[in-house]
Amino acid sequence: MSYLAITDLQKHYDSYHALRGINLSITEGEFVVFVGPSGCGKSTLLRTIAGLESSTGGTIELDGRDITELASSKRDLAMVFQSYALYPHMTVADNLSFALRLAKVPDEEIKEKVRSVSASLQLDPLLERKPKELSGGQRQRVAIGRAIVRQPKVFLFDEPLSNLDAALRVQMRLELARLHKKLGTTMIYVTHDQVEAMTLADRVVILNAGQIEQVGTPLELYRKPNSRFVAEFIGTPKMNLMPVDSVVRDGETLNLKLLNSQVDFPANRLPGQLPSSVILGIRPEHMSIVPEGGQISGVVELIEHLGSEAYAHIQLGSGQTIIVKASARSELQDGQAVNLLIDEAEVILFNENDRVVSVIPEEA
Incomplete structure (x- = not known):
């Protein structure tokens, strides 16, 4: 009661x-x-x-x-x-x-x-x-x-x-x-x-x-x-949001095309119809900087050293800046080119009305 x-x-x-x-x-x-x-x-x-x-x-x-x-x-x-x-x-x-x-x-x-x-x-x-x-x-x-x-x-x-x-x-x-x-x-x-x-x-x-x-x-x-509002409001730094250029279904996988790269997304995490416009959301702590590979590349603009952790501000080819959690002992330099790996299990998709259209798997 x-x-x-x-x-x-x-x-x-x-x-x-x-x-x-x-x-x-x-x-x-x-x-x-x-x-x-x-x-x-x-x-x-x-x-x-x-x-x-x-x-x-x-x-x-x-x-x-x-x-x-x-x-x-x-x-x-x-x-x-x-x-x-x-x-x-x-x-x-x-x-x-x-x-x-x-x-x-x-x-x-x-x-x-x-x-x-x-x-x-x-x-x-x-x-x-x-x-x-x-x-x-x-x-x-x-x-x-x-x-x-x-x-x-x-x-x-x-x-x-x-x-x-x-x-x-x-x-x-x-x-x-x-x-x-x-x-x-x-x-x-x-x-x-x-x-x-x-x-x-x-x-x-x-x-x-x-x-x-x-x-x-x-x-x-x-x-x-x-919703996008809640996703951005909760979490520090806030969630990165990137527009998806196109979506191609390949069997049980959705190939999300963005910035000349591809993020694979399980089709079963989309409970309804695929919206006409899709925005990909991923938190800074669910991305990592890798020596090679990854789905996205960019250039370091700024490193915030916070003692126990660091955050890299990275400019993408589109001109958008996203934030990625980095090692506290990171030796990244401003202007350095980097490759970014996205934890695909943590991706959230939003539609044109800023509502979530995907589900996070329970085991993630």
């Missing part, structure tokens, strides 16, 4: 249609991440669930109760914002306990809840400090702790780590994952960072132009995208 059920949710801002019929079911205890480009509707969806924005159609049900028209304070949800939103004149302890005191929770119960949350988030040494005396990571932990003490049915996170530096974001991601495992509470998290989405989520919801493009586990979205 769905714990949080969103049915045909709509949101209009005058003539602008921000949410276009969102349907989503979230089970109890799940960690779900909303991700997508700026303006896709992910924060609007989160805020509408929270009751900070009113919907203009559809329903939201939580644990069997319709909360669509309820005030945000009555929804049994807790939200953590990007800006921390701490009270600057209050100590950490007072910030943690404020909502409980407002709800007239008994003092002993408040003390116990604050003590428990403070210990779990390692805030004990900071309880008497004020927000201005804290680092960004410490402030975010306080903001998370303030949400935890309320013991809501669902936690909502609106890009909570975007103000932190890279190293601190990694640390806070780990703390959030541990926190979810410890609490077992349903969490919904909004981010524009696909790395956060892939590392934190049980399931990822990819949004585009106010609609859900695809929902799945991180691995499902990476391995089996259903």
